[in-house]
Amino acid sequence: MEPAGQASSGGAATMEVTSTPTGPGVDVSDVWRFFGSFPALGGMSFTAPYGQVTALVGPNGAGKTTLLLILASLLKPHRGRVLVAGCDPTVDPQGVRAATGWMPDAFGVYDQLTVREYLRFFGQAYKLDRASVAARVPELLELVHLAEYADQPVHVLSRGQKQRLALTRALVHRPRVLLLDEPASGLDPRSRVELRDILRGLAAQGAAVLVSSHILTELEEIADRVVLVAGGRTVGEYAMADLRAQARRPYRIRALDPEALGRALRDKGITHSTVNGSVELAELTEEQAARTLADLVAAGVGVVAFEPLGSDLESVYLAMTEERR
Amino acid sequence: MNPAHVWLVVAQEFRIRLRTGRWRWLLGAWLALLALFTLLLDLGLNTGYGYVPDDSLRGVPLFGFLMFFVLGSMLVISPALTAQTINGDRERGTLATLQVTRLRPAEIALGKLLAGWSVGLVALALSIPFAGYAMTQGGITITRVAAVYGVVALLIGTVCAVSQALSGLLARSITSALLSYVVTMTLAVGTLVAFGLALPLTEERIVVNSTDGYRYTTYQTHPERVWWLLAPNPFVIVADAAPRVPPRVTRHGDVIHIENYDPLSSIGNEVRQLRSPQGWFVYAPNADSVPEPEEKPVWPYGLGFSVLLAAGSVLVTIRRLRTPTDRLPRGIRVA
Numbered sequence: 027m028e029p030a031g032q033a034s035s036g037g038a039a040t041m042e043v044t045s046t047p048t049g050p051g052v053d054v055s056d057v058w059r060f061f062g063s064f065p066a067l068g069g070m071s072f073t074a075p076y077g078q079v080t081a082l083v084g085p086n087g088a089g090k091t092t093l094l095l096i097l098a099s100l101l102k103p104h105r106g107r108v109l110v111a112g113c114d115p116t117v118d119p120q121g122v123r124a125a126t127g128w129m130p131d132a133f134g135v136y137d138q139l140t141v142r143e144y145l146r147f148f149g150q151a152y153k154l155d156r157a158s159v160a161a162r163v164p165e166l167l168e169l170v171h172l173a174e175y176a177d178q179p180v181h182v183l184s185r186g187q188k189q190r191l192a193l194t195r196a197l198v199h200r201p202r203v204l205l206l207d208e209p210a211s212g213l214d215p216r217s218r219v220e221l222r223d224i225l226r227g228l229a230a231q232g233a234a235v236l237v238s239s240h241i242l243t244e245l246e247e248i249a250d251r252v253v254l255v256a257g258g259r260t261v262g263e264y265a266m267a268d269l270r271a272q273a274r275r276p277y278r279i280r281a282l283d284p285e286a287l288g289r290a291l292r293d294k295g296i297t298h299s300t301v302n303g304s305v306e307l308a309e310l311t312e313e314q315a316a317r318t319l320a321d322l323v324a325a326g327v328g329v330v331a332f333e334p335l336g337s338d339l340e341s342v343y344l345a346m347t348e349e350r351r
Numbered sequence: 352m353n354p355a356h357v358w359l360v361v362a363q364e365f366r367i368r369l370r371t372g373r374w375r376w377l378l379g380a381w382l383a384l385l386a387l388f389t390l391l392l393d394l395g396l397n398t399g400y401g402y403v404p405d406d407s408l409r410g411v412p413l414f415g416f417l418m419f420f421v422l423g424s425m426l427v428i429s430p431a432l433t434a435q436t437i438n439g440d441r442e443r444g445t446l447a448t449l450q451v452t453r454l455r456p457a458e459i460a461l462g463k464l465l466a467g468w469s470v471g472l473v474a475l476a477l478s479i480p481f482a483g484y485a486m487t488q489g490g491i492t493i494t495r496v497a498a499v500y501g502v503v504a505l506l507i508g509t510v511c512a513v514s515q516a517l518s519g520l521l522a523r524s525i526t527s528a529l530l531s532y533v534v535t536m537t538l539a540v541g542t543l544v545a546f547g548l549a550l551p552l553t554e555e556r557i558v559v560n561s562t563d564g565y566r567y568t569t570y571q572t573h574p575e576r577v578w579w580l581l582a583p584n585p586f587v588i589v590a591d592a593a594p595r596v597p598p599r600v601t602r603h604g605d606v607i608h609i610e611n612y613d614p615l616s617s618i619g620n621e622v623r624q625l626r627s628p629q630g631w632f633v634y635a636p637n638a639d640s641v642p643e644p645e646e647k648p649v650w651p652y653g654l655g656f657s658v659l660l661a662a663g664s665v666l667v668t669i670r671r672l673r674t675p676t677d678r679l680p681r682g683i684r685v686a
Contacts, residue, residue, distance in 0.1 A: 098451050102675040116675055120453060128451050134444030136363075138370035150359050151452035195448065 049112055050075045051203040051234020052097060057106035059092055059258075066092040068258035069106070074236045074251070076202070079229045081249035082238040089258040090238040091131060094207045097236070098128035111203045111234075124152075127196030131207040131238075135188055137181035141172060144180055145194055152199035166194040169224065185212045193224070204228060204235045210244045222248045274309035275334045277318075281305075282328035290325045294318075306335070352457045360454065360462020361469075364436075368466070381424075382477050388420050389413075389481045408609045410488035411596055415613040417485055418499050421478045422589055425503065426539055428474055429510035430531035433467035435524040436515055437668065442524060456672035460665060464508075464515055471507040475500070490609060495594050499615070502592045502654065506585045509661040510535055516664035519671035542584040549577040574625040579652060581622055583660075588653035590618035622649045 052074035059067040067089045074080035082090050095101040096108055099115035099122045108114065113121035136144055142163055149159035167173040170190040175183060183191060189212055196204060204225075210218050225248055229235050239245050245252070252269055254261040264272070280303075281287035287305055291298050296318065297308045310318065319332050368374070395401045396409060403409050440446035449459060482496055514531035521527040553573040560566050581587050593615045599607045610616030623646050 096675070098447075100447055100450060100674045100676065102677045119675060123451055123453050126451070128448075130444070130447060132444055133448060134440075136367055136445060138367050143366070147359070147363050148448075148452060151356075151449065151454050153356075153453045192448075 049109070051111060052080075052205075052236055053107075053109040054093065054097075055107050057093065057096065057103045057108055059089075059096065059101065059104050065258050067096075067103070070255060070258060070260050071106075072253040072260050072263050074203075074234050074253075076234045077229055077232050078250040079225055079235040079237060079248050080251045080253060081245040082236060082253050082255060083240065083245060084255035084261075085240060088255045090240075090255060091207055092258075093255075094128070094130075094205050094236075094238060097122075097205050098126065098130075099123055124199070125201055126203045126205060127199070127201035128205045129192050129196040129207060129209055131211065133192055135180045135183075135191065138179065140177050140179055141167065141183070141191060142176045144191065145198060148195045149198045154199060162198060166197060169197075170194055171220070186214055186217050189213060190217065190221075193221070197228075202233055204233055206235070206237045208239055209237060210239060210241060218244060271312055274311050275315075275336055276309055277307045277315055278331065278333050278335055279305045279307065279322075279329060280331040281322075282330060287322070287327050287329075290322055290327045293325070294321060304331075352455060352461070356454055356458040357462045357465065360459055361466045364463055364466035365469075368470070378474065378477065381474055384424075385421075385478050385481050389417060389484065392416055393484075403609075403612055404607050405599060405601065405609070406489070408490035408596075408599065408607065408612075410485045411490040411609045411613045411616070413488050414482060414485035414491050414496070414499075415593075415615040417478070417481055418503070418589065419586065419614050421475065422503055422506070422585060423539075425471060425475060425507050426510060426535050426585060429471050429507050430514040430528065430535055432470050433464060433511040433515040434518050434528040434531040436463045436467060437519040437671065438521060438527055439518065439524040441522075450672065450674050456669045456674075459672055460515070460519075460668040464512055464665065464668070467515065468508045468511045471511060472504055475504060475507060490596060490599075492594070495596070499589055499593050502589050502650075505654065505661075506588065506657060509657045509664075512661040512664040512668075516667040516671075519668045538583055538585055542581055542587075546577060546580040549580055550574060553577055573628075575628055578622065578626040578649065581625065582649050582653040583656045584653065585657075587618060587622050588650050588657065590615045591622055591648060591650035592654065593619060595619070619650075623647060 050073040052072075054073070055071045057067050057070045058065060070089060070093060072080075072082075082093070084090055092101065096103050096115065097110050099110075099119040102116055108116075110122045111125035113125070115122040136147075139147070145163045145166060146159055149162055154162065164173065164176070167176055170193060172183075172187060172190060172194070175187065180188070180191065189209070193206075193209065196206070206225075209225075210221060213221060222244075225235050225237065229250070237245060237248060246266070249266055251263070251265055253263050278301075279287060284300075284303065284305070288298075288300070291305070291307075298305050300306075307315075307318065315332075315334070319329065322329055392413060396403060396413060401412065403412060437446065440449070450456075479500075482500070485491055486493075486496060510531075513534055514527070517527040517530050517534070518524065521530065550572060553576045555571045555573060557569045557571055558566060559569060596609050596613070596616060599609065601607060610620060626649055627647050
């Protein structure tokens with residue numbers, strides 16, 4: 027595992043935020059986009075500030091990819107307004123492109139090129155001069171641990187390595203805003219940790235990082251903020267810390283005497299069920315959980331285990347999708 | 352638009368093409384085919400079928416048939432060079448990542464077009480040694496060779512540009528490739544069919560009152576009303592654009608019209624005749640009073656049409672590459 031410190035030193039080489047930008051990196055307000063008569067986006071609004079990693083979380087078909095295409099200046103919104111690094115992509119796509127790195131969920135690479143040629147081409151396509159490209163390419167390959175593949179053709183890379191190469195492509199011009207669509211899909215656990223370290227490093231250097239995913243647990247460690255989306259709309263926008271406090275999760279309790287535990291819970295009127303000899307409580311906030319535990323201990327129940335089930339995000343996500351039904 | 356960025360795209364396309372295709376084999380096969388064709392043509396011209404009245408003019412039919420073969424082959428090769436450059440990249444998922452860079456749509460469109468066109472030009476250039484051989488056989492000037500090569504090169508560019516525009520317009524690369532061939536065939540064959548169908552409709556019924564009191568009816572077709580249907584035909588353009596070979600007078604005072612033995616010259620003369628009919632073709636009761644119409648060339652119209660078609664195609668391609676887009680090709684994801 028890479029220590030976080032090393033990744034952020036790599037990040038220091040990656041980011042150079044020269045001017046302090048004002049306003050959020052990404053500002054989405056009431057954005058609509060139709061495909062035919064179907065609204066893929068139906069009034070989505072949120073912001074992604076500089077210096078933070080914002081997670082865009084929602085089920086398949088929630089409009090995440092469509093929104094990222096709009097932010098990447100590829101697709102026009104039908105209604106509403108989008109600002110990326112202070113530029114409106116429909117008015118000033120060049121301004122957006124100069125400041126934005128985009129990594130799509132599905133993409134192709136030029137299989138015939140070597141890794142170095144691939145990156146060099148994109149460096150030039152982003153109008154970096156020769157000297158910057160020459161310096162930038164080895165730096166980025168070092169960052170994602172692909173330096174030893176520099177002269178290999180791209181087609182020998184594994185899926186995860188291609189994913190990392192695509193990340194370097196998005197970073198080649200030192201963007202202030204980074205848009206990543208499902209960046210962790212197809213990565214092994216080690217690469218995921220590295221991705222997390224890279225993204226945290228970039229945010230620490232001042233970039234606005236927007237990451238979409240439907241895999242919740244992986245974003246729990248990466249993101250500072252979470253935007254929950256479903257059916258093309260924003261369902262909620264939370265700081266990760268607040269979310270943890272708000273999250274309602276089921277808890278599992280084991281006690282020395284299961285019958286005493288059951289009696290105590292019935293006395294307090296707390297709904298519970300017994301699964302494989304251990305007791306599960308219905309969803310509680312962290313505050314409620316703490317109070318329940320204190321009550322049980324006060325009632326003399328010998329509690330040996332009291333643990334939350336599932337992850338913070340997952341419970342919020344499940345609650346949210348339940349509300350929709 | 353910055354030429355350096357156009358060049359960046361050209362270089363990138365070349366690198367990818369050179370490493371995927373079996374170019375050496377394909378170009379080698381093309382060279383072998385040209386050699387075989389020239390050899391057989393050369394031998395054939397020595398037989399009764401290829402009788403040329405003056406041996407010092409053998410080069411004229413040799414060059415004419417060779418260039419028709421080269422043009423025909425290039426019309427088959429050229430659509431394949433660019434017919435998948437846009438939608439093929441979209442299918443492979445490499446177009447969107449290019450569009451979000453700072454390269455402008457015009458730079459991408461022109462870069463890809465120039466790359467495809469240059470491959471066509473390389474194939475064309477491989478025929479130069481054989482045209483050189485034809486020159487050694489007499490009767491051909493360097494101007495004639497240069498003019499014909501210049502026009503063929505432009506026509507290759509047009510076919511490439513149209514095919515690329517189709518590749519930008521259509522979602523599936525297989526459809527755009529097919530349609531590119533349909534367009535090329537329309538220019539090469541469809542124009543002839545259209546002319547053949549239109550010509551009878553120009554027929555005019557003429558009732559003549561002769562001086563001795565008889566009335567009789569005659570019919571007159573007017574190719575000068577529909578000649579333009581032939582103008583976009585690539586073979587017509589090349590044939591008519593080739594500078595004429597002047598008639599040669601032999602030692603014995605005979606005049607040799609070598610154009611009758613050369614497909615380029617004869618087609619060129621034919622279409623000019625259609626544009627401004629003269630001689631027996633025109634009904635003229637008092638033949639003496641009809642002035643000899645001057646010969647009007649057809650190729651400027653054909654070449655002009657071709658250049659406009661190419662320019663329009665490039666504009667269409669640029670439009671289709673412009674982002675953010677409002678509409679997506681049906682059934683295709685942007686990325």
